[in-house]
Amino acid sequence: MKEWEEQFRAFLRGRGLTFTPERRAVLEEIFAEHGHFDVETLHDRLRSRGSRISIATIYRLIPLLTESGMIRPATLRDGHPTYEHLFGHRPHHHLTCVRCGKVVEFRQEEIEKILDKICGRHGFSPFDYRLGVRGVCAACRKEETG
Amino acid sequence: MKEWEEQFRAFLRGRGLTFTPERRAVLEEIFAEHGHFDVETLHDRLRSRGSRISIATIYRLIPLLTESGMIRPATLRDGHPTYEHLFGHRPHHHLTCVRCGKVVEFRQEEIEKILDKICGRHGFSPFDYRLGVRGVCAACRKEETG
DNA sequence: TTGCGATTGTTAATCATTCTCAATATAAGG
DNA sequence: CCTTATATTGAGAATGATTAACAATCGCAA
Numbered sequence: 001m002k003e004w005e006e007q008f009r010a011f012l013r014g015r016g017l018t019f020t021p022e023r024r025a026v027l028e029e030i031f032a033e034h035g036h037f038d039v040e041t042l043h044d045r046l047r048s049r050g051s052r053i054s055i056a057t058i059y060r061l062i063p064l065l066t067e068s069g070m071i072r073p074a075t076l077r078d079g080h081p082t083y084e085h086l087f088g089h090r091p092h093h094h095l096t097c098v099r100c101g102k103v104v105e106f107r108q109e110e111i112e113k114i115l116d117k118i119c120g121r122h123g124f125s126p127f128d129y130r131l132g133v134r135g136v137c138a139a140c141r142k143e144e145t146g
Numbered sequence: 147m148k149e150w151e152e153q154f155r156a157f158l159r160g161r162g163l164t165f166t167p168e169r170r171a172v173l174e175e176i177f178a179e180h181g182h183f184d185v186e187t188l189h190d191r192l193r194s195r196g197s198r199i200s201i202a203t204i205y206r207l208i209p210l211l212t213e214s215g216m217i218r219p220a221t222l223r224d225g226h227p228t229y230e231h232l233f234g235h236r237p238h239h240h241l242t243c244v245r246c247g248k249v250v251e252f253r254q255e256e257i258e259k260i261l262d263k264i265c266g267r268h269g270f271s272p273f274d275y276r277l278g279v280r281g282v283c284a285a286c287r288k289e290e291t292g
Numbered sequence: 293t294t295g296c297g298a299t300t301g302t303t304a305a306t307c308a309t310t311c312t313c314a315a316t317a318t319a320a321g322g
Numbered sequence: 323c324c325t326t327a328t329a330t331t332g333a334g335a336a337t338g339a340t341t342a343a344c345a346a347t348c349g350c351a352a
Contacts (some may be wrong), residue, residue: 018318018329040308054332059309080308095270104268114256115279122250123284124241131277133261138269164298164349186339200301205340226339 004031004070004087011068022057027070034089036074036082036103072128093130097137104137150177150216150233157214168199172207173216182220182228182249218274239276243283250283 004027009019029045030037039062043055062083065071074084074094095104111131119126147155150173155165175191176183185208189201208229211217220230220240241250257277265272 016329020317020330022331052332056310056333057331060330095265095268095272097270098273104270106264106268108260108264110260111257114254115277118252118254119241119279119281122241122252123287124243124250124279124281125287126241126279126281127244128281129277129279131261131275133265133270133272133275135265135270135272135274141269141271162298166299166348168300198301202302202341203300206299 002031004085008065008068008070011064011070017064022053023061025051025053026058026061027065030065030071030083030085031087034085036084038080038082093132095133095135095137097140098134099136099140102137102139148177150231154211154214154216157210157216163210168203169207171197171199172204173211176211176217176229176231177233180231180234182230184226184228239278241279241281241283243286244280245282245286248283248285 005019005024008023008027012019012023025046026042029042029049039055039058043053043058046053046058062071065083066073069086071083071085074082092105092107095106096102112129115126115129151165151170154169154173158165158169171192172188175188175195185201185204189199189204192199192204208217211229212219215232217229217231220228238251238253241252242248258275261272261275
């Protein structure tokens with residue numbers, strides 16, 4: 001059984017909820033890729049594989065996945081929420097190109113240390129942080145200038 | 147004439163748009179406070195001062211304010227967009243308490259330097275960045291523990 | 293003052309998300 | 323293998339925020 005399946009089953013059990021084929025299908029689809037996803041594309045992907053799952057089921061699943069730590073909200077793409085899964089993925093952050101939409105992920109421990117210091121100063125106990133940089137990528141800048 | 151009025155007028159002029167009493171009223175209201183705002187509370191605040199402005203007018207104004215650099219999107223509060231104005235305010239970031247919703251702003255040049263380095267490595271030209279930390283503030287933690 | 297384009301408020305439309313509900317599936321206990 | 327109580331599902335209706343359409347008004351330049 002896959003690592004994430006085990007973890008999600010445990011979470012559901014703890015709440016008296018059940019692991020269903022629909023839920024498995026959604027998880028499979030989420031973990032099939034490392035990129036970001038939103039509810040609609042997830043639904044489309046499942047449908048295109050022959051699943052008859054309702055989009056409402058996916059919407060209903062999102063909070064469970066978030067609370068169980070399987071996924072977390074990522075950056076917003078044109079104002080609606082996207083998510084990323086948290087397995088085989090260390091916490092990371094995003095450079096987003098505002099022209100082509102390309103997203104580059106990066107990781108920087110140095111920043112985490114600074115943040116810990118800042119949180120300490122303000123008496124905060126942090127449990128998540130998010131860093132998003134918006135800009136223009138090399139390719140788009142080139143196109144723009146020339 | 148206030149600094150921000152001058153700047154917004156210039157922006158509108160450059161686009162062949164006009165500075166109206168409604169637009170002034172919205173700006174006044176935005177700059178009356180330093181905190182975050184969303185469209186609905188802005189509308190309520192204006193109404194409670196006797197204005198008859200329509201909420202559609204405010205929605206229509208948001209992109210103009212963003213493009214002119216008067217405001218920028220801030221963190222999301224329960225999934226709908228909030229903004230902050232950019233006058234008398236240096237760029238800053240947020241610690242948000244997930245229990246009581248308190249937001250502490252902080253500023254850290256060191257982080258900006260690190261980000262510049264990272265952007266350089268990826269060929270990005272950054273023009274905005276956003277750093278949000280979610281956690282529990284001292285008061286709430288105290289309450290929690292007993 | 294006139295005229296043209298921008299702006300406004302109202303109302304209707306749209307879109308994502310959530311809710312309702314009847315039907316079905318699940319897990320646990322016999 | 324049955325039974326039962328509860329959780330889950332899909333379909334479609336309902337919601338709520340945001341956007342669009344439109345006719346009436348306003349603001350600016352000539």
